[in-house]
Amino acid sequence: MSIIISPSILGGSFANMQDTIKHIDQSKAEYIHFDVMDGDFVPNLTFGPQFISNVRQYSKKIFDVHLMINRVGKFLDDYLKAGSDIITFHLEIDENIKELISKIKTNNIKCGIAIKPATPWEDLKPYLNDIDQIIIMTVEPGFGGQKFMNDQLSKITELKNYISKHHLSLDLEVDGGINFETGKQCVEAGANILVAGSFLFKQKNLSQAASELFDYFN
Ligand code: DX5
Ligand code: ZN
Numbered sequence: 547m548s549i550i551i552s553p554s555i556l557g558g559s560f561a562n563m564q565d566t567i568k569h570i571d572q573s574k575a576e577y578i579h580f581d582v583m584d585g586d587f588v589p590n591l592t593f594g595p596q597f598i599s600n601v602r603q604y605s606k607k608i609f610d611v612h613l614m615i616n617r618v619g620k621f622l623d624d625y626l627k628a629g630s631d632i633i634t635f636h637l638e639i640d641e642n643i644k645e646l647i648s649k650i651k652t653n654n655i656k657c658g659i660a661i662k663p664a665t666p667w668e669d670l671k672p673y674l675n676d677i678d679q680i681i682i683m684t685v686e687p688g689f690g691g692q693k694f695m696n697d698q699l700s701k702i703t704e705l706k707n708y709i710s711k712h713h714l715s716l717d718l719e720v721d722g723g724i725n726f727e728t729g730k731q732c733v734e735a736g737a738n739i740l741v742a743g744s745f746l747f748k749q750k751n752l753s754q755a756a757s758e759l760f761d762y763f764n
Contacts, residue, residue, distance in 0.1 A: 706736025
């Protein structure tokens with residue numbers, strides 16, 4: 547199975563996000579990861595649907611939208627219209643999960659559910675037949691540049707085993723503190739999509755760094 551790289555733009559400056567998107571667009575990464583934060587579900591605030599629709603014109607890559615927000619239902623239409631290709635919300639929100647899944651799917655957009663480090667993967671079981679991807683947070687959601695949480699590796703393996711045993715077609719995306727070393731641990735545990743933010747932005751050339759990460763795993 548090929549490993550998908552999803553660079554998170556959170557490491558970039560919002561003052562010249564057009565350049566960031568263009569650099570990622572020139573790389574071998576297939577996805578672009580958009581970390582939407584509302585300052586309520588997580589203690590940080592980033593951008594909304596308008597931003598995503600504004601940058602949609604700069605790349606044909608898969609827009610992998612990670613909603614770290616409450617009140618997903620209220621804003622879902624806006625993210626659907628903004629040009630998202632995958633919309634992932636968090637299991638920990640206080641909303642009707644099945645309704646959100648159905649709304650995303652009826653719009654022919656891929657649907658994902660993300661879980662925080664403290665959330666057992668088993669809580670996802672009622673939804674695994676209906677969604678396309680799971681995001682396993684390997685940091686506490688809210689900020690880039692945090693340390694990878696090794697204790698999440700067993701969650702990846704247990705989920706992978708469950709998915710295989712039940713013949714489900716689900717992507718396993720890991721998000722937070724990913725570099726060559728932690729990415730390798732996650733792929734060995736069963737992940738097939740790697741989100742990377744600060745690790746890529748720390749390198750001299752973002753586009754080259756994203757392509758090197760892709761080449762390392764494929
Ligand atoms: C954290 C976000 C992650 C983060 C990844 O809440 O969901 O996507 O930006 O950044 P790094 O790779 O720096 O941990
Ligand atoms: Zn994310």
